[in-house]
Amino acid sequence: xxxxxxxxxxxxxxxxxxxxxxxxxxxxxxxxxxxxxxxxxxxxxxxxxxxxxxxxxxxxxxxxxxxxxxxxxxxxxxxxxxxxxxxxxxxxxxxxxxxxxxxxxxxxxxxxxxxxxxxxxxxxxxxxxxxxxxxxxx
Numbered sequence: 001x002x003x004x005x006x007x008x009x010x011x012x013x014x015x016x017x018x019x020x021x022x023x024x025x026x027x028x029x030x031x032x033x034x035x036x037x038x039x040x041x042x043x044x045x046x047x048x049x050x051x052x053x054x055x056x057x058x059x060x061x062x063x064x065x066x067x068x069x070x071x072x073x074x075x076x077x078x079x080x081x082x083x084x085x086x087x088x089x090x091x092x093x094x095x096x097x098x099x100x101x102x103x104x105x106x107x108x109x110x111x112x113x114x115x116x117x118x119x120x121x122x123x124x125x126x127x128x129x130x131x132x133x134x135x136x137x138x
Contacts, residue, residue, distance in 0.1 A: 021066055026044070052105065056115070059109040059110070059112030063114075085109075
């Protein structure tokens with residue numbers, strides 16, 4: 001294996017996490033703007049999970065994914081982006097039928113971002129994440 005191989009593996013793994021993060025953003029945007037009577041929203045409602053808990057979980061993921069592997073500046077920018085996204089999407093729900101604008105949603109989003117950061121930043125130093133990111137394939 002060449003000296004560049006571990007760097008290439010690391011970059012591929014980081015790229016995968018970035019793709020997952022992008023897909024999570026897309027899922028949050030689409031899920032937030034779907035009409036309230038759409039089949040996806042009706043299925044979510046059947047789970048009987050508080051919508052604030054759904055907000056919290058979604059935005060925790062948006063903060064967690066970059067926090068485990070990106071540089072600090074990017075993590076901060078991603079967290080601020082996630083908070084702004086939550087606020088913007090809540091306003092977007094004003095134009096989405098069957099959806100409600102709620103300040104409580106914005107608060108849940110912001111708390112979720114904070115929780116994602118609180119979990120992700122220490123997690124990046126864990127042996128599990130280091131092994132997943134930096135271990136060279138056999």
